[in-house]
Amino acid sequence: MHVVRPNYAAITRAVRWTVLVLAVLLAMVVVLLAVVTAPARADGGKGPDQTGPDREAQLALQNAIDNGTATGTYVGPFGNEHWVGVFxxxxxxxxxxxxxxxxxxxxxxxxxxxxxxxxxxxxxxxxxxxxxxxxxxxxxxxxxxxxxxxxxxxxxxxxxxxxxxxxxxxxxxxxxxxxxxxxxxxxxxxxxxxxxxxxxxxxxxxxxxxxxxxxxxxxxxxxxxxxHLDDVVPVDTTPPTVPTDVRAAAHRGRTGVAWRPSSDAFGVVGYRVFRNGVRLATVRGTSYLDRNPLSGVTAVYDVVAFDGAGHVSSPGRVTVQPGTEGADRAWVSTAAGPAMCGRMGNDRHQRLGCRLLTDSGWRGVELDRTTAWGEISSRAFLPSPDGTVSYCREISRAASMLACTALDPDAGEWGLDRTSGSTPHLVSDATWVTTASGPARCGLTGAARHPSATCTALGTEGWRTATTSSTVNAGSQIGRAFLADSDGSISWCRWLPEKKGARSACISLDPLTMTWGSDSISGRLKAGAPAYPTWVGANAGPASCWSPARDRRGGCRVLTSTGWRNVALPKKATAGERGSTAFITDRSGEVTWCRIAWGKAACAQLSADGTFWLRARATRTVRKLQHDGRTWTRLANGPALCGRAGTAKQPRVACQVLTDAGWRTTTSQTVSWGSPGYRAFVPSGAGAAYCRTMPAGRKGHKTKQGEKVSCTPMTKHEWGVTRTSQRVRLALPDSI
CATH class of the missing domain: 3.90.1720.10 (endopeptidase domain like (from Nostoc punctiforme))
Structure with missing residues (x-):
């Protein structure tokens, strides 16, 4: 029987073609769908698409609209950029x-x-x-x-x-x-x-x-x-104006500083007071009392105004030279003993008065006639070398008329007013200088850019005025001074800053002939002028001295008979505590540099010819003195650091004196420290006296309240018996 066998090769080929056809058909469907759903391309000639190409872009656009800000660009599938922000x-x-x-x-x-x-x-x-x-x-x-x-x-x-x-x-x-x-x-x-x-x-x-x-x-x-063109809510963008008419009344133990108020569009909040660059206080008023001033050192007081926004003004400035007295009530040295002198009476009956401590006790000497107190910033009590005291002032600012009234402490009498005619108007640096021939009023006159130095001195022939040439360089504002030399002349000295250093210069006035000499200018000091130099009248001539600092070595620049000499302090000399240094000089011109360093009081003396410093000596007993009120002073047997010692329950005073045999410390018995502001160590004879004012009554007592004056003398390193007056009518308090 014949069996029909299937053709497997043909079936395989048929399946392959069927799959291939189906794959092609499926691919065509996918491509067709892609083309149908693809977005339209933007027109290249038009601006960016503001609506966005897809939902992501639309969401970005809506977000931009909601936020009101641009979100940047979106890159489409074909690489074209779309800005999805809004204007x-x-x-x-x-x-x-x-x-x-x-x-x-x-x-x-x-x-x-x-x-x-x-x-x-x-x-x-x-x-x-x-x-x-x-x-x-x-x-x-x-x-x-x-x-x-x-x-x-x-x-x-x-x-x-x-x-x-x-x-x-x-x-x-x-x-x-x-x-x-x-x-x-x-x-x-x-x-x-x-x-x-x-x-x-x-x-x-x-x-x-x-x-x-x-x-x-x-x-x-x-x-x-x-x-700031025209702010809706204005803010303070400008600083206050500079405090003007800054003046100082310097006394032993205190210095009063006053100035005219500054102005500001939004109001001045207060003032800051500086001494030699160190802030002392912040005050709301227009005055300040420095109860612990530097002794023997040039003090430059700067006052700056500030507002609520923190803006500060440029400084208003006044300079106080060592040894000057510009007081309304002051302790002064006289031939008869220490004295408290000042203004008395009232505005209608202006008078003067002193309380003298003589060998027989306290004695009141009041002017029995009316006089003129003078301008606030011009009056001062000036001790003279002969032991008399002169009250000098400017009695007419418009005419610049000067007057001095002398007190003879031995006779206990005030003399006549010695009044000048119209004198040159001083534009700055006005100060009183005590000379051997009498008091002198010195300062700068003329134009502010090209001033001249002028002094009006009172001698036996009356008031006379002398002015330097107008070509003299005025120098730095805080580096110039009028000072009394040991030979009786007056020197106007200053620092002349330059780009690569500074020079110093002095020109002297003979008060007897009233003639100015030639200006003597030094070589250049590469380190520049010191920050706050102290001018003193040394044996060898006028000298500018400064203490050591971080950036420079201390020393003096002295004008000797052979020219200017730089005399540096020893390299090992420590600067000392801030506010404790002093250059002390006496009438003979002996200059001593003293300070407190590492709990020690130390002094070094400048040689008489101004060429080197003698060896310094120190002691460790300085800690016994109260920091507030301690001061350097010059006694007959050497420089001394004096101050209050003990405690409030057992108050005492003490002095540490540098003698030829070394340092000696003397402490008093228990004494009253007295009222703040009116206590001072006053040179008296060969020693000193601690003088002060004290309340005269007790609270709740029927005794009429008042004040007393009291002094405790020190001679030959021993403190004597305290001499206290009865309740007295004291001079008026300071107007500064």
Missing amino acids: GTHVAAGYGYPYPAAPDCNEGSLGGGCSGDSRGFLQGQCTSWVAYRLAMRNGLSFSNWYAGQHWGNASEWAKVAKGIGHKPDKTPAIGSIGWYKRGHVSYVEDVYSNGTILISEMNTDGHNGFHFATVSPGMRSYPDKFI
Whole structure:
């Protein structure tokens, strides 16, 4: 039987073709579906598609609309980029911006589709928004030609504002312009107490993007500076004016400083008082009493005003030279003994008076006629070499008339007023100088840029005036002084700063002939002028001295008969505690440098010829003295550090004296320290006396209240018996 066998090869070929056909048909269906659902290609000649190609782009666009900011670009399946953001000007229109459809242009070129606004800036740019905001909120008619200047790009605004008197600063204010160095501006909407600010800004993304943002210092979006044209809420951007007419009344144990008030647009909060660069106090009034002044050192008092914003003024300045007395009530040395002198009477009956401690006890010497107290900043009690005391003052500021009234302590009588005629007006550095022939009033006259030195001296022939040549260099304000030389002459000395150092110069006046000599100028000191030099009248001639500091070695520059000499202190000389150093001199011209260092009191003496320093000696007993009120003074047998010792329950006073045999410390018995401000160590004979004022009554007692004066003398290292007066009518208190 014949069997039919299947053709497996044919069946395999048929299946293969069937699968192939089905695969082709399926592929065609897929391609057809892809073509039908594919998006239309964007027109290359048109701008970017603003609606987005698919749901992802549409979501990005909706997010941009909701947030009001651009989100960047979206890349479609064929590689074309679509910007899916919205114009920030649409959001800004809600705040009144008049260009909601400002074009997304190329800001670098006017030919890139940009359009100008009505204020001369480009629509949608940061400058356009800020100009609009200044007009709407500040009421400022601001444009690209504001104040007659072309403001241009944002990067130029700070320079233009400074040119019209609105210097940019670091202080934000509501309604100010936030300026960025990179070339951008924003508008300050609000300012918070922690330094954070709220700003509004446009075109931070290059597509007119607009938003409000809270930024803090240190963030990149925080402005570099702020421009204040007409702030909505003004802030204080200017410092107070300089305190003027700064004057000082220097006494033993205290120095009063006063000045005229400063002004500020938002009010002056207070004043800071500095002495030689160290802050002493912050006060609200226009005066300050330094109860612990430096002894034997030039004291430069600076007064600066400050406002609520923290701005400070430039300093008002006054210089107090060692040994000057400009008091209304002061302890002075006389031939008869220590004396408390001052103004007495009242404004209608102006008089003078002193309480003298003589061998027979306290004695009152009052002027029995009316006199003139004089101008506040000009009056002083001047002890003379013969033991008399003169009360000198300027009695007429308009005519610059001077007057001096002398007290003879031995006779217990006041002399006549010696009044001058009209004298040259002193524009600065006015001071009284005591000479062998009498008191002299010295200062600078003429133009402020080219002043001359002028002295008006009282001698046996009356008042006479002498003025230097107008070609004399005035030098540094805090480096010049009028001082009495040991030979009886007056020297006007100063430092002359230069670019590569400084020179020093002195010119002397003979008070007998009233003639100025030639100006003597030193060589250059490469280290420059010291910060606060002290001018003293040394044996060898006038000298400028300074204590060691971190950046320089201490020493003196002395004008000797052979010229200027630099005399440096020993390298091992320590600077001493701040405020404890002093250059002490006596009438003979002996100069001693003293200070407190490492709990020791140490002194070094300048040789008579001004060429070297004698060896310094020290002691360890300084800690027994109260820090407040201790002072250096000059006694007949050497320099001394004196002050209050003991405790409040057992008060004492003590002096540490450097004698030829070394240091000696003497401590008194229990004594009253007296009232603060009116106590001092006064040279008396070969020693000193601790003098003070004290209350005269007890609280709740029927005795009429008053004051007493009391002195405890020290001679030959021994303290004597305290001499206290009965209740007395004291001089008026200081007016400074």
